[in-house]
Structure formats: structure tokens, C-alpha cells
Amino acid sequence: MSETKKNLNENQPRRSKSEKPGSLPYIWNYIKHNKSAMAGLFFLVGLFIISFLTPYIFKYNYRQVDVFLQYLKPCAAHPFGCDEVGRDLLVRVLYGAKYTLSIGLIATAGGGLTGILLGAISGYFGGKVDSIIMRCLDVFQSFPTILLAIAISAALGPGYWKLILACGIAGIPGYARMMRANTLTIRSSEYIEAATSINCPTPKIILKHVIPNAISPMIVLLSMGVANAALVASSLSFLGFGVVPPTPEWGVLLSSGRSYILQYPHMVVFPGLFIMLTVLSFNLIGDALRDALDPKLRN
Amino acid sequence: MIRYIAKRLLQMIPVLISVAILIFTIMYFVPGDPVQIILGDYFASPEQIAETRARLGLDKSFWEQLGTFLLGLTHLDFGKSYIYGNEVGPELLYRFPKTLALAGSSLVLIIIIGIPLGIWCALNAGKLIDRALMVVTLLLNSMPSFWLGLLLIILFTTELKLLPSTYTNSPKSFIMPVIACSASVLAAVSRQTRSSMLEVIRSDYVTTARSKGLSENAVIYKHVLPNALVPIITVCGTRLGVMIGGSTVIEAVFSIPGIGQYMVNAINSRDYPVVRGSILTVALTFSIIMLVMDLIYAFVDPRIKAQYARAKKRPDKA
Amino acid sequence: MADITKSETQFLSVRDLKVEYKLGKDTIYAVNKVSFDLQKGKTLGLVGETGAGKTTIAKAIMRILPSHSLKTLHGEVSLEGVNVLALPESQMRTLRGKRISMIFQDPMTALNPLKTVVDQIAESIRLHQHKSKADARIDAIKMLETVGISADRADVYPHQFSGGMKQRVVIAMALACDPDLLIADEPTTALDVTIQAQVLELVRKLQKETGTSMILITHDLGVVAETCDSVAVVYAGEVIEYGTKEDVFDHPTHPYTIGLFGALPDLKKNVKRLSPVKGLPPDPSEEYTDSCPFAARCPHVSERCHTSKPDSYEISDGHTVKCFLAKEMK
Numbered sequence: 001m002s003e004t005k006k007n008l009n010e011n012q013p014r015r016s017k018s019e020k021p022g023s024l025p026y027i028w029n030y031i032k033h034n035k036s037a038m039a040g041l042f043f044l045v046g047l048f049i050i051s052f053l054t055p056y057i058f059k060y061n062y063r064q065v066d067v068f069l070q071y072l073k074p075c076a077a078h079p080f081g082c083d084e085v086g087r088d089l090l091v092r093v094l095y096g097a098k099y100t101l102s103i104g105l106i107a108t109a110g111g112g113l114t115g116i117l118l119g120a121i122s123g124y125f126g127g128k129v130d131s132i133i134m135r136c137l138d139v140f141q142s143f144p145t146i147l148l149a150i151a152i153s154a155a156l157g158p159g160y161w162k163l164i165l166a167c168g169i170a171g172i173p174g175y176a177r178m179m180r181a182n183t184l185t186i187r188s189s190e191y192i193e194a195a196t197s198i199n200c201p202t203p204k205i206i207l208k209h210v211i212p213n214a215i216s217p218m219i220v221l222l223s224m225g226v227a228n229a230a231l232v233a234s235s236l237s238f239l240g241f242g243v244v245p246p247t248p249e250w251g252v253l254l255s256s257g258r259s260y261i262l263q264y265p266h267m268v269v270f271p272g273l274f275i276m277l278t279v280l281s282f283n284l285i286g287d288a289l290r291d292a293l294d295p296k297l298r299n
Numbered sequence: 300m301i302r303y304i305a306k307r308l309l310q311m312i313p314v315l316i317s318v319a320i321l322i323f324t325i326m327y328f329v330p331g332d333p334v335q336i337i338l339g340d341y342f343a344s345p346e347q348i349a350e351t352r353a354r355l356g357l358d359k360s361f362w363e364q365l366g367t368f369l370l371g372l373t374h375l376d377f378g379k380s381y382i383y384g385n386e387v388g389p390e391l392l393y394r395f396p397k398t399l400a401l402a403g404s405s406l407v408l409i410i411i412i413g414i415p416l417g418i419w420c421a422l423n424a425g426k427l428i429d430r431a432l433m434v435v436t437l438l439l440n441s442m443p444s445f446w447l448g449l450l451l452i453i454l455f456t457t458e459l460k461l462l463p464s465t466y467t468n469s470p471k472s473f474i475m476p477v478i479a480c481s482a483s484v485l486a487a488v489s490r491q492t493r494s495s496m497l498e499v500i501r502s503d504y505v506t507t508a509r510s511k512g513l514s515e516n517a518v519i520y521k522h523v524l525p526n527a528l529v530p531i532i533t534v535c536g537t538r539l540g541v542m543i544g545g546s547t548v549i550e551a552v553f554s555i556p557g558i559g560q561y562m563v564n565a566i567n568s569r570d571y572p573v574v575r576g577s578i579l580t581v582a583l584t585f586s587i588i589m590l591v592m593d594l595i596y597a598f599v600d601p602r603i604k605a606q607y608a609r610a611k612k613r614p615d616k617a
Numbered sequence: 618m619a620d621i622t623k624s625e626t627q628f629l630s631v632r633d634l635k636v637e638y639k640l641g642k643d644t645i646y647a648v649n650k651v652s653f654d655l656q657k658g659k660t661l662g663l664v665g666e667t668g669a670g671k672t673t674i675a676k677a678i679m680r681i682l683p684s685h686s687l688k689t690l691h692g693e694v695s696l697e698g699v700n701v702l703a704l705p706e707s708q709m710r711t712l713r714g715k716r717i718s719m720i721f722q723d724p725m726t727a728l729n730p731l732k733t734v735v736d737q738i739a740e741s742i743r744l745h746q747h748k749s750k751a752d753a754r755i756d757a758i759k760m761l762e763t764v765g766i767s768a769d770r771a772d773v774y775p776h777q778f779s780g781g782m783k784q785r786v787v788i789a790m791a792l793a794c795d796p797d798l799l800i801a802d803e804p805t806t807a808l809d810v811t812i813q814a815q816v817l818e819l820v821r822k823l824q825k826e827t828g829t830s831m832i833l834i835t836h837d838l839g840v841v842a843e844t845c846d847s848v849a850v851v852y853a854g855e856v857i858e859y860g861t862k863e864d865v866f867d868h869p870t871h872p873y874t875i876g877l878f879g880a881l882p883d884l885k886k887n888v889k890r891l892s893p894v895k896g897l898p899p900d901p902s903e904e905y906t907d908s909c910p911f912a913a914r915c916p917h918v919s920e921r922c923h924t925s926k927p928d929s930y931e932i933s934d935g936h937t938v939k940c941f942l943a944k945e946m947k
Contacts, residue, residue: 135314135317138314139314139317139318139321140321142314142315142318142582142585142586143318143540143578143581143582143585144540144541144543144544144547144581144585145540145541145544146541146544146545146547146548147544147547147562147578147581150547150562150563150566151322151325151326151566151574151578152325154325154326154329154566155325155326155328155329157329157330227441231443234443235443235445235545235548238445238548238551239547239548239551239563240563240567241566254445254446254449258449258552261449261452261453261457262452262456262457262464265453265457268446268449268450268453269450269453272442272443272446272449272450273446275443275446276438276441276442276443276446277441279441279442279443280437280438280441283437283440283441284437501683502726503721503723503726503727504726504727504728504729504730506676506681506721507721507727507728507729507787507790508729509681509713510679510681510713510714510718510719510721511713511714511718511740511741511744511790512710512711512712512713512714512715512741512744512745513710513714513740513741513744514710522729525731526729526730526731599731600730600731601731601774602730602774602776
């Protein structure tokens with residue numbers, strides 16, 4: 001039977017809110033269908049929750065020392081084994097998740113925000129402001145991020161918040177540079193010209209036009225940045241900067257376990273495995289975000 | 300073009316001086332007293348403390364110390380190590396080749412394996428082997444390099460007893476460190492190569508090339524690959540920094556006496572001259588590598604070459 | 618379907634060409650049983666809206682459709698008796714650039730940004746005429762001069778050229794090996810009007826000099842009037858009207874064709890509004906097996922247009938129309 005053809009005026013399907021590219025519901029919709037990104041998200045959220053609930057789930061406390069259980073290899077009672085003073089490694093690893101996750105997120109949030117503001121200001125105003133900010137960033141970027149983080153961490157001293165500060169500061173140049181590049185592109189767009197031509201005040205232009213439009217590629221950078229910050233934080237702790245024993249941060253666990261690597265490798269395998277899974281999860285989410293926001297893939 | 304190179308080299312000088320000042324300032328604020336560490340645990344008399352202080356020049360003001368340091372730099376004098384007393388400069392010179400060997404070999408490995416692997420995956424996109432390799436590279440990309448190093452030690456030193464876990468004079472001791480240092484960046488470069496190739500392959504000029512009747516190989520290697528290279532080089536460059544920083548950690552894992560280890564130990568023992576010297580060396584190396592990379596860009600893409608030739612300001616890194 | 622002429626005697630003969638793409642889970646029916654002929658040395662105009670399938674037809678003839686999304690390619694494309702669609706790829710490659718070549722729509726992206734223009738032209742000369750690098754270069758420079766680009770700009774990169782000059786380079790590249798069939802896909806659409814005239818003039822001149830047969834794809838009826846000998850009007854991947862230029866311009870029969878001509882602004886008339894063809898282009902993911910694709914927009918639509926598909930009816934010698942109304946005119 002013949003189908004009634006669609007009404008001429010409705011040849012184009014009407015777009016619901018979640019189909020508007022670039023908007024939050026659209027992004028969420030996209031990610032929901034990406035299996036690996038969802039797996040990563042579940043892992044991270046689950047890990048975060050468990051990390052706070054360890055005292056209620058497990059029999060052993062992360063600080064509980066037991067000389068008789070020293071160096072215990074993985075077994076039924078202790079799935080990850082025990083460390084050099086008999087603490088259950090599973091509990092320590094799970095408890096330690098909160099450090100790596102929170103350091104990664106907070107450092108990136110802080111560093112990202114600062115970097116975005118700096119980049120936007122630098123890109124929008126140009127001239128002397130731009131030159132000064134760029135030269136400063138040049139200096140900060142003339143050696144690898146980790147070394148910068150090490151230097152700052154050494155200057156600040158050990159500690160949780162100091163580590164966050166070090167990782168955050170070390171990440172600023174990257175975000176600032178990208179934001180500046182995006183701002184420069186947007187600044188020469190016609191809609192900015194239009195806004196200035198109707199006397200729109202500058203802060204309003206920056207906040208309402210420049211930043212929202214420059215932010216899409218930043219989202220991907222930020223999500224990768226969390227993974228990177230987590231890695232830098234563990235590396236720093238591994239080397240002895242940042243957080244120190246007995247805090248069960250994963251880098252610290254690796255550092256302590258290293259001395260016994262030849263006889264008791266389990267002390268090294270598990271913390272590192274969790275670092276890898278965490279970074280992997282953030283990378284998967286970041287990849288999915290990039291695909292969701294890619295204009296070319298929207299068609 | 301030569302003018303561009305000269306300009307970049309000249310621009311490096313104020314940057315390096317700023318780095319020197321920055322590091323000096325940061326180190327100045329590091330808590331902990333080097334004098335305490337040098338004199339050790341035993342009870343030191345105030346005279347000894349004062350004498351050591353004066354000897355090391357730590358009793359002078361911030362500006363005087365900074366001035367002395369910068370002045371020393373002008374004739375390449377990095378000062379003497381607080382802990383060991385020897386000249387920092389020659390020690391850096393001794394250690395630099397080891398770090399260079401580590402980072403350099405890693406870079407070579409990444410280029411000769413990572414890029415061809417990415418090309419191969421792009422050409423076989425969608426097939427099982429490509430998907431398997433994508434999973435592998437994804438995992439490697441997320442693996443912390445120092446953990447990989449430790450795992451390699453477990454496998455090759457403990458279980459298989461094939462390779463040494465610490466530095467010896469033979470190249471054998473470099474195998475695991477280089478693998479650990481390069482693996483994650485190699486994975487990233489592979490993936491970037493693959494996606495870059497896949498993107499370029501859809502370009503109009505590739506269709507043009509095909510419409511001329513070129514063989515598929517000619518299309519891939521003469522039209523697709525050269526155009527895909529620019530983002531690949533970018534990724535190489537940004538990841539290079541990560542790798543050089545990572546080599547510091549790898550040196551710690553495998554006890555390689557390179558600049559990274561020198562620096563980390565020095566930070567812990569508040570040996571400031573060593574810290575300053577090593578960071579400056581790394582900064583200089585890094586800047587030169589970035590310059591070489593920018594030159595490679597110009598070599599690969601004539602549009603970028605044109606930008607450099609007429610640019611008044613230094614083009615920004617991507 | 619009326620037999621236009623025997624395939625063997627025509628220079629180019631396309632029969633029942635069918636192209637389907639896959640887009641995610643959907644199928645795109647890009648070209649649906651298209652047939653037309655082209656005589657040697659003549660020009661055929663393929664006219665239609667954006668998205669009607671004209672470029673797909675062109676790429677199908679050359680077999681340069683994107684392999685990753687191609688689902689089906691059926692039909693027969695006979696070039697002087699040889700079915701090009703049935704050839705092995707290696708043989709097809711010897712035809713591309715040498716006997717059939719293409720001028721692409723967007724000159725801005727059609728050239729490799731990393732190679733000089735002379736290199737890109739010399740590339741096909743070296744490939745098909747097996748000349749040395751130096752000889753090919755000389756020939757390439759000659760080609761450039763033929764299209765109006767002086768020799769001292771030969772070693773220039775594409776980004777240093779304007780759009781019009783880039784398009785000339787593309788033309789030079791396409792004609793470098795003296796092809797028998799030239800397919801020009803909207804060669805002037807991306808250029809502004811003054812340059813359009815120059816480029817068209819150039820193409821016509823070269824075509825006359827070399828005797829190349831040409832398929833000119835365009836949506837501009839004015840261009841068709843100036844340059845083409847025969848016209849095929851394409852709609853929703855089908856040829857809905859086909860005939861000589863005089864046939865189609867003087868006696869447009871299909872309601873869509875009439876609509877197209879009606880939409881042209883007439884300098885002699887004083888009208889308040891232009892009269893475009895009503896409605897929007899059809900959805901390519903719909904397969905119109907049992908209905909006329911134009912039914913939704915046709916001012917003369919009737920019940921049968923929704924329930925069965927019209928064949929191509931020949932209303933005069935060589936002039937075919939795919940409409941039930943044409944059936945009645947016979």
C-alpha cells in the first residue's frame with residue numbers, strides 16, 4: 001500500500017534537545033552508546049565509591065600491621081597479598097584510589113581553569129599582555145612537565161595538597177596555549193565583530209561568546225589531562241616527592257614495593273595495574289568525548 | 300631559512316636565562332637546609348655551621364647568590380656540588396651521554412616501529428589484527444612507564460634471568476629501560492599515525508591522485524603519508540617531552556647514572572648547584588630538540604616553510 | 618525501456634547503473650538504474666540539484682567511489698564497447714588519467730598541498746606516457762601554458778594560487794595525457810562568475826582542439842545551454858529526462874524539468890516572486906521502487922504516481938521522459 005509521503009514542510013526531522021551537537025545532553029547521549037567509555041566511567045565511579053567504603057567492606061584496615069603476614073603472596077584471604085609490614089594490599093590499593101583520583105581531578109580542574117583564563121585573556125587582548133604571558137609560558141614549557149612538577153613539589157615540600165598544587169601548576173602552560181590558539185581563531189570570527197559592533201562590554205564578550213565556543217576542544221584536553229595528572233602524581237610519589245609513606249597512594253606503594261621486587265613481585269604488580277586501569281578509563285572517556293565533539297563525525 | 304634558525308637560537312638565550320632564574324628561585328624556597336644535610340647527623344658546632352655556610356656562599360643575600368650563579372653561567376661554571384665537592388659541569392658531561400642514549404634510542408625505536416605500525420594499521424583498518432593492535436596500543440598508552448619497567452624486571456630478570464636490572468656497561472642493560480621508556484609513546488605515535496592516515500585518505504586530493512590512475516602504493520606513499528606527517532610530528536614532539544621526563548623516572552627504576560637520577564638525588568639532598576645544572580642541561584636539550592622538530596615541519600610542509608621565511612615573530616608551538 | 622541505440626556503436630554507453638552506499642545502518646540509494654549515451658566528440662550535460670547523484674555517476678564511471686562506504690555497483694559502462702565496470706583494477710588504472718579523466722568540483726582541495734603544480738601534472742604524464750622526469754616536466758609546463766599559467770609559476774605550491782588558477786591546474790592535469798573522455802564535475806561552481814566564464818571558455822576550446830568527449834555536470838542551465846550537445850536531467854539518482862539540448866530546452870516535458878526552467882529568472886518579465894520547484898529534495902535513503910520520486914513535489918501528481926513507477930518513455934527520436942504524462946503523449 002502506498003505510504004503517505006511526509007508533509008512537505010516536515011521533510012527535515014525536528015531535532016530534539018539531545019540531538020543538538022555540542023550540548024551536554026548530546027554528549028551524554030553519545031557517550032552512553034560507547035561501550036568502552038561507559039566501562040571506564042563505571043570503573044572510575046565504582047573505584048571512587050569503594051575507596052571511601054573500604055572500612056565497611058573489608059575486614060582489614062589499610063593501616064593494620066601484622067608481622068606474621070609480612071610479604072604474603074596473594075591468596076584467598078588476601079587477594080593482593082600483603083606488604084612488607086603485613087598490611088593487606090587489596091585494601092591499601094583500593095583505599096589509595098581516592099588519592100590518585102582526587103589529585104588528578106582537582107589538579108586538572110585548578111590548572112585547567114587557570115590555564116583557560118590565562119589563554120583567553122592572552123588570546124583576546126593580544127599585544128603586550130599576550131607577549132608577557134607567552135614568554136612566561138615559554139619558560140615554563142622549556143623543560144618536560146614532570147621535571148617542572150618535581151621542582152615545584154620539592155620547593156613546596158611533601159604533602160597531599162602540595163602535590164595537587166605542583167601537578168596543577170605544571171599543567172597550566174598546556175591549557176593556556178591551547179585556549180589561546182582557540183581564542184585567536186574565534187576572535188577573528190564574525191560574530192565577535194558583530195558583538196563589538198553593538199557595544200557589547202568586553203567581559204561579557206569573553207564570558208558569553210569566546211569561552212563557550214573555545215571550550216569544546218578544551219574538554220577533550222582536560223579529560224586527557226586528568227589521566228596525565230594522575231600519572232605525574234604517581235610518578236612524583238614514586239620518586240619520593242609529593243605524598244610519602246605510609247599514605248597508600250599508588251606511586252608510594254610502587255616505590256616501597258620496588259625494594260622487594262625480585263622476591264615478592266606482587267607488591268609491584270597490583271598498584272601499577274590500578275594506575276593503568278585508571279589512566280585507561282580516563283583516556284577512553286576522553287576519546288569518546290573527542291568523537292562526540294568532532295564536527296566532522298557529526299554527519 | 301638560516302636567518303630563522305639563527306633567530307631561534309638567539310631567542311633560546313633569554314629563555315634559558317629565565318629558566319636559570321626560575322629554577323634558582325624555586326630551589327631557594329625549598330625547605331630544608333643543605334648545610335644540615337652536609338654536616339650529617341652528628342652534633343655540629345655553630346662555628347662549623349657558619350664556616351660551611353660561608354664556604355658554600357649560602358650566607359649571602361638572594362640577589363648576591365643569584366648574581367654569582369648567573370655570572371658563573373656565562374663561563375659555563377655550574378659551581379661545585381655541595382655533597383661531593385666536585386665540579387658540576389664535568390659530572391654533567393659524564394652523565395649526559397647515558398641519558399642521551401636512553402632517550403635517543405627510545406626516540407629511534409618510536410620512529411622506526413611506531414610510524415610504520417601506524418601506517419600498516421591504517422591500511423588494514425577494520426580487520427581483526429588492526430582491532431587487536433588498537434587494543435594493545437590503548438593499553439600501552441595508559442601504562443605508566445615506570446610500572447612497565449618494573450614488570451619487565453620481574454619478567455626478564457627474576458623469571459627468565461635474561462637481562463640485568465641495573466646499569467652495567469654492556470648495551471644489554473639498556474634493552475629494558477629503552478622498552479619501558481618508549482612503549483607508551485610508541486603506542487601514542489602509532490595511534491596518531493593511524494588516525495592521521497585515515498583522515499588524509501578521505502581527502503579530495505587523494506581521489507584526484509587515484510583518478511590519475513596511480514597505483515594504490517603510489518597514492519599511499521606519495522600523497523597520503525606526506526600529508527599525514529604534520530600531526531604525527533606534532534604528537535612526537537609533545538610526547539617527546541613526556542618521554543624525556545619519563546627517562547628521569549626510568550633512570551631511577553634501573554639505577555642508570557644519567558642526568559635524571561643525578562637531579563633527583565640532588566633535590567633530595569638539597570644539592571642546589573647540581574639541581575640547577577641538570578635542569579638547565581635538560582632545558583637546553585629540550586629547546587634544541589623543539590627547534591629541530593620545527594625545522595622538520597618546514598622540511599615536510601612547504602606552507603610552514605613559507606611561514607618561517609617571512610615570519611617576524613616566532614610561530615607558536617602547536 | 619526504449620532502446621536508445623546499440624551499445625557497441627556509441628562512444629560511451631551507460632546502462633542501468635546502480636550505486637548504493639552504506640551509512641551506518643542505512644543504505645543510501647545514490648544512483649538508481651541510470652542509462653544514457655554519449656557520442657564521440659560531443660558533450661553531455663548532467664543536470665540536477667545538489668545531492669541528485671550526478672557526482673556519484675561520474676565517480677562510478679571512473680570507479681573511484683570511496684571503497685569503505687560503497688555497498689553496490691551494478692550496471693554496464695561501455696567505453697567504445699568495453700565494459701569498464703567489469704575490468705580488473707589493474708586494467709582500470711591504465712584507463713584512469715589516460716583515457717578517462719576528471720575535473721573535480723572544489724579546486725581548493727583537489728590538489729596535493731605538498732607538491733608543486735608542475736609535479737602534479739608531470740606525475741600523470743610520467744605514469745601513462747612513460748617519459749623521463751625531464752621530458753614530463755617539459756610537457757607539464759606546456760600544459761600549464763595551454764591553460765594560461767606561465768612557466769615561471771610552474772614550481773609554485775597550490776596554496777599560492779587563487780581558486781581560478783587552481784582550477785586551471787586541475788584542468789591541465791586532467792587533459793595532460795589527452796584523454797578520450799573528460800568528466801567535468803561542476804568545474805565552475807566554486808568560482809566567481811567572471812572566472813566561471815573564463816574557465817568554461819578554456820574547457821570548450823581545449824575540447825574542440827582535442828576532440829575529447831565530455832560529460833559536464835552542473836546545476837546551471839545557462840552553462841548547459843552554452844556548452845552541451847545533449848542533456849540528461851537527474852533527479853533522486855534517476856535520469857528523468859534525456860535528449861538533445863534542443864529537445865530538452867525547447868520541449869521540456871517532465872514536470873521537474875519544466876519546474877527548473879520556470880525557476881529561472883526572466884529578464885523580460887516583471888514578477889514579485891521567483892517560482893522555485895515546490896518542496897525539498899528527496900531523501901536518498903528511501904528506495905522509490907514503487908513510486909515516482911518526484912510525486913511529492915509534482916504539480917501534476919495523480920494517484921498512480923504513488924503506486925507505480927514510470928518507465929522512460931520516448932516521446933520523440935532520442936528524447937525520453939520518465940513520467941506517466943509522457944506515456945500519454947506518445
